[in-house]
Amino acid sequence: MFPGRVRRTGGAGRARWEPWGGCRESGAGKARRGGGPAGKRAGGGTVASLPLTAGDPVRVGGYRLLARLGQGGMGRVYLGRSPGGRAVAVKVVRESLLRDEGFRRRFVREVAAARRVTGFFTAAVVDADPEGDPAWLATEYVPGPSLQDAVARHGVWPEQAVRGLGAALAEALGAVHAAGLVHRDLKPSNVLLAPDGPRVIDFGISAAAGDTALTEAGTVIGTPGFIPPEQLRHESSGPAGDVFALGAVLAYAAAGTGPFGGGASHAVNYRVVHEDPDLRGLPPALAEVVARCLAKDPDGRPSVASLLDELGGAEPAGWLPGPVADSAARLRAEVPTAPLTRAGDGTSEPPTAAVPARGRRRLRTALAVATALAVTVTGTVLWNISSGGDESPPSTPPRLEELWSRPLAEGQRMTVRSDEMIYLQNEERHEITALDITDGRKRWGREVPVADIRQDSAYLRDTVGDDIRITGLAGGLLYYGSGDHLFALDAGSGAYRWRYMDDSFHASPVVVGDAAYAHMTSFFYVLDTKTGKKLWDYGYDVNADGDITVTGDTLFVHSGRTLIAVDTRTRKQKWTHQAASEAETDPVVAGGKVYFGTQDGALYAVDEKSGDEVWRRTFEGELWDGRLGGGAGEPEVVDGTVYFENDGYVSAFDADTGRTLWQRKQKADEVTALTVVDGTVLTYDSDGNLTALDARSGKSLWREALIVGDGEDLWLTGNTVYVERDSRVTAYRAAT
Template identity: 35%
Template sequence: MNPLGYGDPLRLGPYRVLGVLGEGGMGKVYLGRDSSGRKAAVKVLLPELAHDAQTSQRFLREAQAAQAVRGKGVARVLAVETEGGRPYIATEFLAGPTLDSLVRHHGALQEPYVRALGATLARTLGDIHAAGLVHRDLKPSNIVLTSTGPRVIDFGIARPEHGMTLTTTGQTPATPGYGAPEQILGQRTGPAGDLFALGAVLVYAATGAPAYDAGHVAAVQYEVVHGQPRLDALPPALRILIEPCLAKDPALRPLPAQIISALDPPRGAAKLWKQGPVAVEIGRSEEEARRLATFPDADTLVGSTAPGTGAPSRRRFFTGLAAGGTVLAAAGVGGLWWMTGDETPPRAHPWDADRLTDYEQGKAPDPLWGPQKTPVTGGVDLLVVRDLIILDTRSPDLIAYSVTDGKLKWRAKDVGWPALYSPSVDLLLAKSVDELYGVARKTGERLWSSPVGIVTVLALAGDVYYYHDISGDYRVPGEVVALRVTRSGSKELWRKPIPFGADVDDLEAAAAGDRLVLTARERGAVALDAANGEEVWKVSRKSGETWLPYVAGDTVYLGGPSLRAFRLSDGKPGWSEAASTNSGLSVGAVDGDHLYLVAGGQLRCHRRKDGSKKWARVLQNPIQGRPVVSGDTVWVSSSLGTEGVKAFRKSDGEPLWTLQKGQEAEGSAKIAGAGNRVFSFRDGKLTALPVI
C-alpha cells in the first residue's frame, strides 16, 4: 500500500479513494470505499493512455470479460464508469495474499493445498471457457487466496476463444514461463493455453520454483517452446497429474473436468483455506481490510488532522503504512490486494541478490559478504535452501547462515550428515550412524528420528528418500529402500535387493518423479519404479562403464567413457558423446538447453538436444565436485587448493576471474550457488560472491 500522491483522485464515482494498491503499464489501482463501507479495487487508465482508442478498448474489454464469467472463482466487477475523461473499473476487493507472494515468503504448499488449488482453478477456467473466453495470463500473481478459496483476477489480455494474439513484434504475449508455446509463437491460443498455464502455476505452488527458469525472458520463452519443464521436485503423485498440462501439443493437454477428477482434492477441501499457515495470512489481510473500511472520512490535507480529534489525515496515515508500520508494508506476504497485470515482475525471490553490471574481466569482484569465520575446521558440503546456506559439516551438526548477510541463523546438533532438502515438505534430512533425522528448515529444530541401520544415502525426490541398506549379511549386496518423509516422520514404502548382485561398492543413484536410476560402474544401470521398486528398464553391462547418473526433465544422463542420454520413463536411448579423455565424462549441472560437463581437468558446455559440444575450457588440475551455475556465470573449484576457484561466462566459456589462486590452503574450496550468489568455503571461512 502506498499513500496518495500529487494528481491522485480523492474520489472516483461513489468510491472514496484511500490509497494506491499498485501501478502498471496501463493503469493505476486504488483502494476505494463507498458510502456503505464496501471496499473495491478501482483500476483507472493512465491519463496519457486514456485518449488512445486501442488501449481504451483493451481496458474496457477486461471488464466485459470478467462480467461475462459466471462463477465464484473470479473477482466480480462492480462498476465500469468514466471519471474526468478516464475510464475506470471497480472490482470486488479480495482480502488475501496472492499465490506468488505466499509461496515466495512461506515456501511451497503441501500436497492437499495443491490439489484443492488445482481443482478450484480448473473449475474457474471451465467457467471462463464456457463464457467463450480465454484468460491468456494465468500466473501466481493473478491468483488471490481468500478464506472462501482461490480467486482468479486480471482479464487484461483475455480474448474471445476464436481471437488471435494481441501482441505485435517485440511484445511479450504473457508472463514468461506461464504462456503456452503456441502463445509465445504468436499462434491462435485457445482454452488449452490456459491449461498449460495452470500446469506451470501448480508446479510453482508445489515446489516453490518455476517450471521454466533460464535467467532471462528470451531464454525462458525458448525453454517453454523447445525445452522441458523442471518437475524433479514434484511429488510423484502430483507429477503424473500436472505434467500432461505442460504438453507442447495443445491437443494432448487435459480438459478442466479431467483435471478436477484426477486431482481428487481431499474431502472438505474448501476448509483448507481456513486453517494452517495460509489461513493465518488470509486472516491478517482480512483484519487489515476491516481497519481500512472503518478509517475516518475526513478529506484533509497532508500533514493536517481531523478537526477536534488530533487524528492524522488519510494521506499521513498511509505514508506511515508505507514506512513499514503495519502488516501492509512489513508482513512480508504483501498481497492484501490484487495488482494490475502489467506490473514489472519482481525478483524471483526476495532474498536474491542483484547481478553485477560493472566488472573488470580478470579481476575478482569484492564479496557480497565474508569471509565469515565459522566453527568448522574440517571438510564441509554446502547446501543452499531458499534464504539459507547450510554447512553440512561431516560431523553431527548442521549450521545455517543467512544468504543475504552471512549471519548465523541456527545450529542443529547431533543430526548427522549428509543433508538433503525436500521442498515438497520443507524439510531437511540428515543421517547419523543408524538414525535418519527430519530437521525443520526454518529453525533447525529436530522434528523426528527414525532408525535405519547402516546405510548409504542414495537420493531424494520430492518426499521420497532412497538409501542403500548394508546392515545385513556382508556377503549379499544389501537392499535399496524407499521411505516417504513428512514433517511428522517417515514411512517405509518398499525395499528391494540391489539389482547388480554381490560385491557392489560403487553404487550411485539419481531420482526424479516416478523413477530411481541406479548405476554400478561395470554393471550398467537399472531404473526402478518409485511406486514399488520394480525394474522398469536397464542398460546392459556390455555397453561399457556407467557412473554418476544425472536426471533433468524426462532425461537421465549416464556418465562414463561416453556420456549417454536416455529417456527417463522407458529407457529409450538418445544421443551418445565420447569423452575424448581418459577421465570419462559426466554431467555436473544443467541450465536451460545446456549441460555443463566435467572431464578430468576440462569444463565443457554441451547442448542438451544432441550432446554436441559448444565450448570447453582446460584447467591445470582435475575439477573438484560439480560446477556451479548462477546468473550468467559457471564456476569450478580445482582439486588442488592453490589453483583456486574459477568463474567463466556461461554463454561462451570466456574466463572471467579466479579467486584464491596461489594461496596456501588445506585442500580445495567447496562451492555452491543460488539466488545470484556463489558461496565458497575454505579454511573454515564462508564467503558470498556476486555473479554477472
C-alpha cells in the first residue's frame, strides 16, 4: 500500500486530463488515493502541474516544456513555453496510435482543419507536427477553470451569465463549423473560463479518435447527456448535434446538472432519445431557448447564428460570476514560467511563479494494517471550539522518538511500504531497495529489469525512456513501470515474476485473490498475479475518475458525479448512484456502506449491495466556507467512527447514522493527512505541525513541529512518521 506522503515541489499535485482520456496521475499512484485539490483543467486549461520526470522530453518542436499536465488514452500533455514566452499545452500522441494508419491520416486531416479555426472563444491550435515521430500539437493554454469545475465549486449561474456564456459558445461553434469541423464532444469540461470569455477546446480531436482502436465497433464518441439523439441512433450528425450539446451545457450551467439526469450511461442515453429534458431549474425564458436546442429532430434546432443573435448583447465585462472570476484570476497568476523540479533530479530550475499561500500539498495516509479502511466524510457541524483556532499546549517532553536514520544514495526516493518493508527507487539507475521497517537495515536491493526500448521508436526512446517508476504494492507483488511494460516483483525477495505490455500507461493494480485489477480511466483489465497474463477486461462506457476500490466481488469507481459498481463475477454493472456534485475522493467500503466525499463538501454513505443512499451530510456553521470543500482527503473508519479531514477541519462522525461526534478547526489552513491509532488521531498540516487529538473527544493532546522543505517527503502511517530530507530517510515514533 502507499504511505501517506507530501512532497514539496512548489505546485506539484494530482492532475486530471480529460480531453485525451480523462486520466489522473499523482506521483507513482496507488490503489486508493487520498483527496486533494480537484485537478484543474489541462489540455488547454490550468492544471495542478506535475514535475517533469527524467523520461520526459525537455523540448517538443520549438517549445520548452515546464511541467507534465497528465496523460490519457491518446497520449501525454505538457505545459510548454514558446521562445517568445507564450504558454501552450503541448499534446504528444502515443506511439501505438501512430502505428494505426487510419488514425494517422485522420489526425493529419483534422489538425489541418483545426488550425483554420480562428474564433476568439476557441483555444486555438497554434502549432503542430501531426506527421512527426512523435506526432504532437500545441494549443493555447487557457488559465481558467472548466465550467464543470466552476459549477461544482461555486454553484449555478444566474440567467444573464448563462446567456453571455451561450452567446460566446455559439460564436465559438460558428468558427469551428466554418472550418469544416463538428466538435462532437462539447460538454462542461471542454469549456474553459478565462476572465475575458470562455474557450471551447478539443474541436476536431474527438473526430480524429473515431477511426482508431480506441473506439470499438458501435461505440458512440461523446459524453452521455450531451450526445445528440441522432448520433445515438447511429445516424449522421452535423453542426446541429453541437447545438444540442450547447443546449445541454447551458442547462448544466443554470441548474447544476444535465437536462437528462445522471446514472448509468445507457439510461441517460435512453432518456436523450425517448424522453423530454428536465428544465425545471431554468428561468422560463432561458428554458425556452434551451428546449429548442434539445429538439429530438435536428432540423427543429436553431442555427448557431440565430442563437448568437438571440443570446448576444451581454456586456463582455462582468459576465463571469464573481467567485469564478476570482478563481480564473488566481489560476492565471499561478502558471509556472520555468520547469518544475524534476523528480530525482535536483539540478533543474525551481518554479518562478508565485506559489499560492493555500497550495494544498496532499499527504496521503497509509493505514497500519492491510484490513484498515478509510472513508471521506462531512457532516452537520456541532462546533466544540470558537473561531480562535487550536489551543493545543506545547509538547514537553518531545513526543517524537527517533527510531532509525540512514543515508540515501543520489537519486534514491521513498515510494511505498508494506507492514515489513519500505521501498526506495532510483529511476535512472533502475534500482530498487527494500529496507526493514523496524530498524532501516537493507533487506534486499538490486538493479531490476527494464523494457527494451526500440531504437526505431522516437516516442519510446525520447519521451518514455527506460527509467523505472514504482506504481504499487499489492498481494505480495511490487509493481513498477518501464518503457511500454508493467513489471511485477516478489515484494519479499525482489525476485522477478513477470511483465505485461501496457503501452507505457502504467497502472497501480488492486489485488483480490489471484486477480490484479488495473484501472485505465475508461476501462479496467484483470491480470493473473501468478503469470501476468490478461484474464479479461471491462469498459465503463464513460471516463472514470480517480482510482478503483475492489472488495469481495465488486469493483467501485467514480465517473464525475456517478458512482459505478461492477460485479467482478458476472462482469456486468450492478448499479450506479448519482451524487449532487462531483466526487472528490475515491470510494471506500466499510460496514456494508460505500463512503465518498464530493466537491461541494458533502459526505455520502451508499448501501454497498443496492446503491441506495443511506445518508448524506454537509458542512454548516459560521466557520465553514463551502468554497473550501475541494480539499477533502481520505479519512478512516475505526470502531464505528469515521475520522475525516477537509482543509483545516478535523471531524468525527458516527459511521451508521452520520451524526457528528466532534469537529475541530485547526490553526493551519490545510490539514494534509490524518490517521487513527490507539485511540489517537494524528494529523499533519500545512504549517509543518504534527498534532495528536483524543479520538473520543477531539481534544488536543500535543503538537510538534516537523518541517519538510521543497522536494522533500513526509509519510504518516500508523504512529510512525518517515521523513526524507537532507539526503537521509529517518523514522520517528509518535506518542499515542
